[in-house]
Amino acid sequence: MKPPFLYLPPTDPVTVLYRDDDLLFVDKPAGLLSVPGRLPEHKDSLLNRLLSDDPEVRLVHRLDMDTSGVMVFARTAAAQRVLNRQFETRKAAKTYIAEIGGHPQEDSGTVDAPLMKDWPNRPLQKIDPAGKPSRTDWRVLRRLAHTTLVELTPLTGRSHQLRLHMAFMGHAIVGDRFYAAPDLAESSPRLHLHASQLTCDLPGSGAAYTATAPCTFAREITNP
Template identity: 30%
Template structure:
């Protein structure tokens, strides 16, 4: 991996505070003498000038997902990460080591070595899924996601005509004590924030674009149902209009690339 310093700094600072690697992994890199400048080892605590090029030899790591006989559409890819279009009614990842029908199994057919999802989509939600292709990209993207630096936008069709053109739903979400898989708005739940904007209306439905600040389980589904506008087909959350699945798609991802520092936007038309 090639990493170019954006400012004058040290290797130690890059690994810990720019790439956000854990102590154990940093120690592994140090023991392997995996970081060099112009093929030379340099002190990790000496300040290097901006534009210095680091070469990081990533220790061999393999993901545990079995490759599948199925594939998924790839919307963006480089040597560090990829974005795929997860089909509806496909789980993001397997629940046991023998399962091979999930999105991550399909990704392993393409990548073959290392791939780990940065976030997840509910099984019934289709659309864009961000995946790291090495542990360094994974750590940096995990940090970006946790700090609201990955913008995830969705499109949903909900029941009824929403009166409000746009707004923010800031209601905590917790488990439903009476249902194993449902979530509910609850005072004791985790903080959850969803922004929405109406983009179309019909006599019986409204199409909305939604952007997440947090990533709670079923967040969009719970918040829209709380407003009295469940997603069309989402019978788990009270929808009456039927469909083969519920009408929710992850349609846009925007993030700063952890290695190149370029802003990447991937859109599903």
């Protein structure tokens, strides 16, 4: 059973990481919806905030509300088509940082477990052989006293993929109110999952560009 949803988005201004005539990269804060929800109280979102400053901004992809980090938005219809194609073909490369409970036995590996919607418990997902193929590469960055900092590279782009794959490993993400045990879920007010890097080809020049957003929870736990 999923916990009740109470939307209390952060009020901090959105940080723009890079901007040109075709696109902008921004650092989405944890707790802010990528796009507006259906209810009036869920209208505050990253997309709406960006549109208030630039009415030409166009959606390309999403991050979970609970996840922070790099997102890219198009600024023209042509750029949106180019970027959409990069995401559809998996040319756009994403890297995440997460803090997970416990210590994996290995230092790296791949989770290969198909996912599908858990319809009675939406928006949750579940591991199911009948689900869509889903793969995540992971590697240990630092082992802490009771948790581990890991780098995650999604090879597919399913909803809740990283959260559920880490839980499937037996090492759910700190602060994960959906898939972690209560003690781990309640150990932080936010989900410790951050999109640290996103690489795309710039629509104007075709050159690869990597946007990077600092991971605040990683800095806090490694530099107390």
